[in-house]
Amino acid sequence: MLVFEDLHWCDDASMDLLIETAKVNDDQPSLMLFAFRPDEAAPSWRLKRWLEAEYPDRSTQISLTPLSDQDSGALIDELLPDVARSDAVRAGILERTQGNPLFLQELAAAIRTDGPTDAIPPTLQALITARLDTLEGDTRRTLQLASVIGRSFDEPVLGAVAGDGSELRTRLDTLEGAGLIRRTGEREYAFHHSLTQEAAYETILLRDRRALHHQVGAAMEGLFAGRLEEFAPVLAQHFEAASDDERTLRYAGLAGDHAARLYANADAIAHYDAAIEVALRLGADADLLGHLYPARGLVLQLVGRYDEAEQTYDELREHAGRSGDGSAELQAVMSLTTLYATPTPKFDVAKGRLASQEAERLAAELGDHEAESKALWNLMNLNVYGSGDPREALEAGERSLALARELDAREQIAFTMTDLWRPYVWVGDLAAARRTLEDARPIWRELDNLPMLTENLASSANVRRFTGDDDQALALAIEARSVAESIGNLWGIAFACMASAEVYLDRGDVGGAIDLMRDAIEMGERVGFLAPLATTRAALAVVYASLGDHGGALRTVEAADEVATERLPSARPAVLMALAQIHLLAGELAEAEARLAECDVELLPEAARTQASLSVPLVEGSIALARADHDRAIEEADALVDRLDRAHLLIYRPEALLLKGRALAAAGRTSEAEGTLRQARSTAERLGHRRILWEILAELGDVVDGEERPTIVAEARNIVETMAGTLEEELRACFLGLPQVRAVFEPDGKDP
Structure with missing residues (x-):
């Protein structure tokens, strides 16, 4: 049993840890008791909401009422x-x-103490204050000094401020005996109740409080000289109360940096806000421009507060312009370029190009080659996400990398390599894509940059999947999600889920894939990551359609189209491709052709562009097959297989061979169809792609001789049953009701 008291005093980072700790109930029986005030503004209220959402059947709320x-x-x-x-x-x-x-x-x-007299104060606060007034003078002063330190306090700090020597322990024992404080460690104490601490603090004259806070801060600086980063938040509070702006700025900034390194993002933002307020008051331009504004902006981006991040960079830019600080102005412009060049709600190709051009100009004027490398990296990403030119993207990325290597700018080297894989995939060089990601990964580990390590791992999973290495792809995606969850990085969790879902889907765990897609969409909504809201939704819609849930497919793809149309135009081809597939599965060939004609896959960023471009011939070939244009279907399939072979890709190879086998069978070329379908079967089995394997087996069962057919159909049926077992009830019923699914059960007279 674990008991957590007074959680209304908890900070956001500790609350994150507490929520992760509560998840231990998933693996082993345990009882946890959380006590906190019903304050919706306190971090503890987040725990209440989380328990209600995640463990509604395993958590009980006990609202304390007055005693009877x-x-x-x-x-x-x-x-x-x-x-x-x-x-x-x-x-x-x-x-x-x-x-x-x-x-x-x-x-x-x-x-x-006094007997039941009318002189006893009528309220609790007044009663506590009156009780403090009865204390002997030095003991009362000890309690007042302790109240300045905080609700909990260390004897060494109190001793350094009080200067009472050996008398201090006697006074602490007196206060403990009176029930006003309690010992929590060998030399650690806490007030019996926060009201006691507040009452003691209120008895100190206002003019004395500043001096006492300054004494406490100075004492802590001396006692914890080797641990100032750890105590920075408390030191900032004391020096702020002491009106010591210089020390407040120092420790608030230090506290922000420490919280940011621990991914305690809410705390980091609060500390940076406090530091910026003081720096503005002091006119401390060096601190503001060189560190506080950029650091605050990065944390805001990490938690998906993009409007505030943009405002922070705009303030930095404006302040730098007034101060004539070209380096800070360049920092602001580059930060804005990065914001506009990535798929966030602030994605804007036009703004991004203007900012990128200005960054290059400023970097050249200042002779800042590291900034020039970053500007080229941003230009590469603008081309990738803004439907630009693949050669310009690759050239900009390789120039950025070469320049960063010349300067030994480790972080920029890793940034550029982590994104350079997309242009390499764009031009068909998967070996280079894989190599750059692998080269960047140890740098992120060395720098302990866990958000970018997550990005790298999930991107590597995508590249591995293209080449058919699904085991490694899934391992990388799982590691990416684990790293992202360890720091509460919702963007990273969404990206990792997107990578994992594709592998789950191919392997026939369709229910697991759907869950991952839904997780990616949920995380994307929470953090403003647009890609899963458009492309993952579109892919999920196609899954629903393939399971026979046409209504669910249309509702889901409509939501994806709304995001793509209004917020992420580069994703619209993926939505149109999904619509074409949905119409095709419904037998609506004219609608499928119309949507496919609108779909310009070259507008998509990598790796969605490559995946969609491989899907086009499959859809076109399937439409041709449905129209009995067997030769056209075979041509589309052969062209796709040839392209896959030249690029050393295995993704979609079983699907292409299945399309060709179906077309050959429909054309009456049974022997050729059997050979092609056996090849498709072998490829799908080698890859472990059971979702397409059952369809291949069902088709193969129709073209082989009578003795082998029952065994092949039985294998298809087993796969279907396993897949159906991963689905929620409504989807399972839709899937098992599909004619092609029922067909694998009918030969033996069995019901699905």
Whole structure:
């Protein structure tokens, strides 16, 4: 059993850790008790919502209500001696405390000390304050100094401020005996209740508080000189309360950096905000322009708050212009270029190109070659995501990489290599794509840049899948998701889910693939990652259609089209391709042809462009086959197989061979059809692609001789049953009701 108290005081990073800890219930039985105030503004409220969403059947909320008169009476009996608890005293306590156990305890303590007099204050806060007034002077001062430190405090810090020497421990023992503080460690204490700490703090004159906070901060600087980064948030608070702006700026910035490295993003933003406010007041341009604005912008991007990130970079740019700081202005322009060049809600090719050109100009003026390398990297991404020129993208990427290597700019080397794989795939050089990703990965590990390590791993999974190495692709995608989850990187989780889903789908775990696609879409919505909202939704719609859920397919593809049309135009060809496939599966050939005619796959970024361009001949060939144009279907299939062979790709090879086998069989060329379908079967089995394998087996069963047919059809039926078992009930019923699925059960008179 684990008990977590006072979680309303918890910070966001600790709450993230707590939520991850709560997931232990998935693997082993445990009981966790979380206690916190019902405050919707506190981080603890996020835990409440999470438990309600993730574990509604395994969590119970207990809302504490005031004690009943009976329970209050039992507590009175425990706290007051017989002589002090007459019926009148009991009735008075019950009336005043109204079931508040803390009020009852404090009132009982006052009665034990002073007797049941009318002089006892009427409210809890006043009662606590009056009780503090009864303390001996030095002991009361010790409690006041402790309240400046915080709700919990260390004896060494208190001793450094109080200067009481050996008397301090005696006073702490007195306060502990009075129930005002409690020992939490060998030399660590905490106030019995936050109200006690607040009451003690309020008794300090305002003019004295600043000086005391300064003393506490200075004492902590000396005692924890080797751990200032760890204590930076507390130091920033004390020096802010002391009106020491210089030290507040130092420690707020340090706290932001420390939180950012730990991916405690909400805390990092709050610390950077505090530091920027002080820096503006001080006119500390070097801190503002060189560090605080860029750091805040990066964290805001990481958590998907793109409007605020853009505003931060605009403020940096404006401030740099006023200050005449060309380097800071260049930093702002490059940050804006990166924001506009990636598939976020701020993606904008026109703005990105203008910013990229300005960045190149500023970099040349300043002789900043590292910035020039970054500008070229951004230009490469603008071409990739903005339907640009593949050769310009590749040239810009290779120039960026060469320049970064000359400068030994490790981070920029890794950034460029991690994105350079897309232009390489674009021009058909998968070996180079794979190599650049593998070369970048150890640099991200060395730099401990986990968001970019996630990006690299998921991208590598995509490249591996193109070449048929699904085991390694899935391993990379799983590692990517694990890394992303460890830092709460929703973008990375979505990207990893997208990579994993394709492998699950090919292997016949269609239900698992659907779950991953839905996860990717959910994460994309939460963080503003547009690709899964358009392309993954479109792919999910095709899956629904292939399972016989035509209505679900159309609803899903409509949602994808809305995102592509309004927010990510480069993804619209993927949506049109999905629509063509959905119409084809429904037998609506004219609609399928119309959507395919609108689909310009060259507008898609890599690797969606390559995948879609491989799908086109499959759809065109399938339409030809449905129209009994067997020769055209065979030509499309042969052309696709030839292209795959030349590029050393295995993706879609079984599908192309199945299309050719079907066309040959329909044309009456049974012997050729059997050979082609056996080749398709062998390829699908080698790849482990069971989703297409059952269709290949079903077709092969129709062209082989009678003795072998039952065995082949039985194998197809087993795969169908396994696939159906991965689906939720409604989708399973749709799938098993498809004519081609029912056909694999009918020879033996079995129902699916």
